[in-house]
Amino acid sequence: MLSESISTDLEQRNQQCSCAHCGLPVPASMRHPENVRMFCCHGCETAYLILQDDDELRKTLQERQQHSNRDLDYTSMDHDAFKTRYVRSLSPERRQIRLLLEGIYCSSCVFAIEKLSQYLEGVISSRVNLTSSTVTIEWNSDLVSLSMIAQTLHRLGYPPHPADDDRFAEIGRAENRKRLINLAVAGACAGNAMMIAFALYSGVFSGMAAEYLHLFRWTSLIVATVSLCGPGSLFFRTAWSALKTRTSHMDVPVAVGLLAGYGLGLANTVLGRGEIYFDSISVLVFLLLVGRYLQFWQQRKAVHQISLLKALTPQYARRIKHDHEGQQVTESIPLDAIEIGDVLEVRAGDLIPVDGVVSSGNSSIDCSILTGESIGVPVTVGDHVSAGTTNLLSPLVIQAKCLVAHSRLSEIASLVEAGIQSKTPIVQFANAIGGYFVVIVLLLAGLTFAGWATFSLELAINHAMTLLIVACPCALGLATPFTIAIAQARAARQQILVKSGDVFEHLQQPGTVWLDKTGTITEGKISVVEYQGETELIPAILAIEKQVVHPIANALLRDLVSTGELSETDHVEEVNTLPGYGVCGRINGATIAVGSEKLIEKMTLSISEPFKKQLNRYHQSGLTGIVIAVDGTVQAICAISDQIRPDASIAIEQLKSAGWKVGILSGDHVEVVNKVGKQLGIPEEMTFSQISPEQKLEIVKESSKQETTIMVGDGVNDSASLAAASVGIAVHGGAAVSLQAADVYINRPGLLGITALMQGAKKTVRTIRLNFAVSLSYNIIAAGLAMSGMINPIIAAILMPLSSLSVLTIAFLNPAFRVDQP
Amino acid sequence: MSVIYVALPIALLLGTAAVIAFIWSVNNGQLDDLETPAIRMLRDDSRKATSEKHRKPGE
Known part of the structure; x- marks a missing residue:
């Protein structure tokens, strides 16, 4: 049975030769003019028929279409204020805009959207960027309006939103390009240095004329100079700024190693004796940059996904x-x-x-x-x-x-700035170690020099310099970025978007977790907890609640169905909503009123003692009472509340057993918050209710002065404290501001994502430390050999990649955020 | 004079040429989006409906 109901606009536009399912042109081989509908391929035909046959699917589609029709008004995009902010003029009539699109997933989406110029006259081009879920559209403003384009995109199934982050996207793109170019130069230098080193090594074994030896060494010097002065200068710049501010940083020992290697290599090349280390230096620069690029890339991806969610708020x-x-x-x-x-x-x-x-x-x-x-x-x-x-x-x-x-709203958003500024930064474990590392290495080099100086000054300089080179913490520098990048990628696959790698280190020392109540611990929507009274009344309640749109009505409709038969025959008359009180109407001659306790006074209802007591009990336990009256007498009552998420108590139990203190910060009424706190076993002194966003910020600031403080929330009122906490976690369905303020966004319902994050962070940091131990032991072996004067370039050349490889392997084997974990 | 005096500079020049080409492609925006172009090349731009090319991939 074919129905007209889901025929699309596209189909009407091009009845003769477009596919009834997807709207693409129908190839000649598939054309059957005798058929009412034609398809571009058998796949579309099958899909179309399945959709037609399946009633439920058809209903869903219809509903979706109705829903989408309601929001098809994009005329605000034609307003001047919108144009000056988002639209670029290329020529008097040519315009360009970048739009974020919802629902782009695959190649078919790219096809559909990039064919926009065929559906719509006036569109010059549309280019999709799948990575950022955006489309760049150029159009002729004389022929078509932007709102028309937006509407068409919406009809195709991709609701458009203005891409607000243009400036940040531009900065991110420039940074990405700069890093890629540095990587390319460093990679080319490393490759060429290795190539020359290969010739030199074979010369070591089979002998080589001094003429060629010099040629290779000088070429190698040139290559290493390019590598160090170009991409490698980054390490010297960070090391220098760390020294200036007297902070410890991983790049300090790296810079010392690079300098020592380059200096010794340069001297030996000029003097024509000894070893050069140019190949090691170039590879080191390349590998370190690769590790940093991977981490940068993962962070950019997470930030991008979050900004995409942020843009969905209507503007x-x-x-x-x-x-x-x-x-x-x-x-x-x-x-x-x-x-x-x-x-x-x-x-x-x-x-x-x-x-x-x-x-x-x-x-x-x-x-x-x-x-x-x-x-x-x-x-x-x-x-x-x-x-x-x-x-x-x-x-x-x-x-x-x-x-x-x-x-x-904007006032609170500016509070977020204050929160960010009060945040205590963490010194990464790697950077903290870097400080000790450089001191120890310099001391050892001094000892080596002193020890060998009694034999020969030249030998002493040589061995001390060699020590500085082989002790260069290549693997150590790789360990953190690689491990964090891999953990971030795995976490993102579990819908845990981590904006910065610091988060993992922050989560090491247990401290306090502050949870928001509404929408975080609870579902954020009302549901029925208990119903007392005649079940025969339920059909009438449902019939009357069907007449109104209200969260309480929705809850009653959703939760009461299971307890009674809904009879369609009852007819509701004289429906009257009393805002703030409830609703009343007549069914089969009886007046039925459903509403809050205030309705008793308002309509002077009579209520029996047991019901009255029950209502009081509801009130004490933080539930909201609803009364149902028939002809002026209360016949039934029920309790509604914002239900606690089913996994909340498990998650809080897990947090507590991991050593965290758990508290609630809520703006809701005191009885409600205390009730939730009691149910979850949170002590009263850790339960704060009826507090403003500013007070939340104060509490979080205060506790983050003493210990690691985590804030979990979803609302605008949480955002300032999310920004101020050591780690701010925004949960599923969070407001745009909270997404921006938080360090982590958990894009799945429930609180178990938090414990998954904590466990993952623990394992990740454990892996980082294991990696440190492994790479340090390589350094110790190499340093020992150098001090005793037993090291030669071949051993150094084997040790370095070996240590980097073991670090990489360990980073990949990190058990954090594995798919088989909850 | 050995051939190495020619071969080595050529090798380095080739490497430099590759790096310059890469830098050009980065600045040209070719590496900003690594996903869409791979898909876009599958699309058939010609509107001649004479072949099977109009089928979408995967169908």
Whole structure:
């Protein structure tokens, strides 16, 4: 049975020769004009038929289409404020923009989007970048508007968002290019130095005329000079700045080793005797740069994925204005274009764009993202609403009271800056060791010199210099970046996005974990905990709740179905919503009211003693009571609450047994927070409720002065403390600001990701230390040989790659974030 | 004069040429995105619907 319901726009556009499933042109061999529908290939035909046959799938598709139709309004993209911010003019009519697209995954997506110029007249080109999920579109502004392009992209299944991070993307790209070029130069130098070294080594065994020997040594010198002065200069610059600030850094011993090797090699080349170490130096520079590039690349990837999620927050508002005939019209405008006094429409389910005052309508506002309150706040005419909160119930008209840049939301975002500044940086283990390392190596070199000086000054200089070279911590310098890059890549595959490698080292010393409540410990949405009363009432409750859009109604509809039969025959009349109280209506002649406890007073309902006591009990245990009255008498009650995530207690137990102290920082009401704390076994002195974002920041700052402090949260109100904590972890569904502020983003529901991160971090640091031990033992062997004067370039040439290889192997064998782990 | 006096500079020059080519490609933006170009080359730009080329890969 073929249905018309999911015929696409593309199909209508090109009925004769486009595939009914994917919209691509149908090749001649597949054309059957007698058929109503044609397909470009058998795969599409099969897929189409399966979709038609499967009712459930068809429904999902229809729903998706309806859902997407609702948000198809992209006219804000034609606004001047949007254009000046995002659109580039290439010529009088040629325009260019970069858009982030949702839902790009594979080659088919690239095909579909890059064919945009064929679907839409006026589009000149569209180039997809899969790595960054962006598309760069050029179009003729005389022929087609940007909103039309955006709409078409949306219809294709890729909702577009303006790419806001252009400046950062530009910086990142320049940095990436610079590092790649350095890598290439270092790699070429290393390869050529090795090639020449090969000739020299065979000369050692089979003899070589002095003429050629000099040629090779001088060429080698040139190659090593290029390597050191070009890409290798990085190590000298970091070492120098570390010395100037008297901090210890891994690059100091590296620079000493490189300098000693180059100096000795240079002297020996000029004097025409002894060993040169140019091959070792060039390879060392290349390997160290490879390790650093890998780490940089992983970090960039994580940061990029997070910024992609951030961009998904809608960036437009609907302004109501009067046209020249005095008619009311709404226009879609970018957030930047909102001016004080603008009248804005906020539909149910939309975010409130700016701080303002309600000028008409009654509704309920979800403030959890800003304050942590888990239950909607009723608002009516004259009430203040804040940007970033969600309108739940019915359309509101608000009047903007400030610019978007000055709203409470932006104020908190600037608190994040304060948080970042108060963060205590960690000295990486590798860099801390680097300080001792250089001292020990210099001491040993001094000893070697003193020891051999009694025999011959020349020998003494030679052995001391050799020691400096072979003790150069090549493997040591590789150990950290390689291990961290590999761990980060594996963590990302488990949806744990780590922005910086420092996170792993921070998580070593157990300290305090502060958890946000709403949305972090709890689901962040309301569900029914208990129902008391006649089950026969349930169908009527459901019938009446079906008439309203409200989180509590949704919870009742979702959770009560299992306890009763829903009869479709009951007819609901005279439905009346009482914002802040509940809803009432008539079913089969009886008046039924469902709502909060306040409804008892409002409608003067009679309630029996047992129910009254039960309601009190609910209240004491932090639950919210709902009463159901039939004809003025309460017949049933139920308790609702924001449920604790099923894995929360396991995760908290695991944290505690690993030695962490666990506390709650919440903006929600005291009873609710205490109840959650009690259920999870969190001591009362560690449970803070009804605190502002500023207070959260203070508490986190205070405790991070004493010990490692981790903040876990998802809301705007957590973001400043996320930035200030030693490690800030944003959890699944977090607000844009919190993603930006946090060091780690866990993109999967539940709290077990935190424990996975901790375990992974522990294993990673253990691997780093193991790697240090291994590479140090190579250095000790080499240093011992050099001190006794028994080392020769061949042994050095074997030891160095061997130690680097063992470090790499250990980094790959790191058990952290393996797939088989939870 | 030995051939090595010619061969060695040539080897180094070839290496330098490769590095210069690589630097050019990096600055040209060819290494900014390593995923999409690999897929893009599979697409058939011509609109002549005469062959099987219009099939999407993997189908």
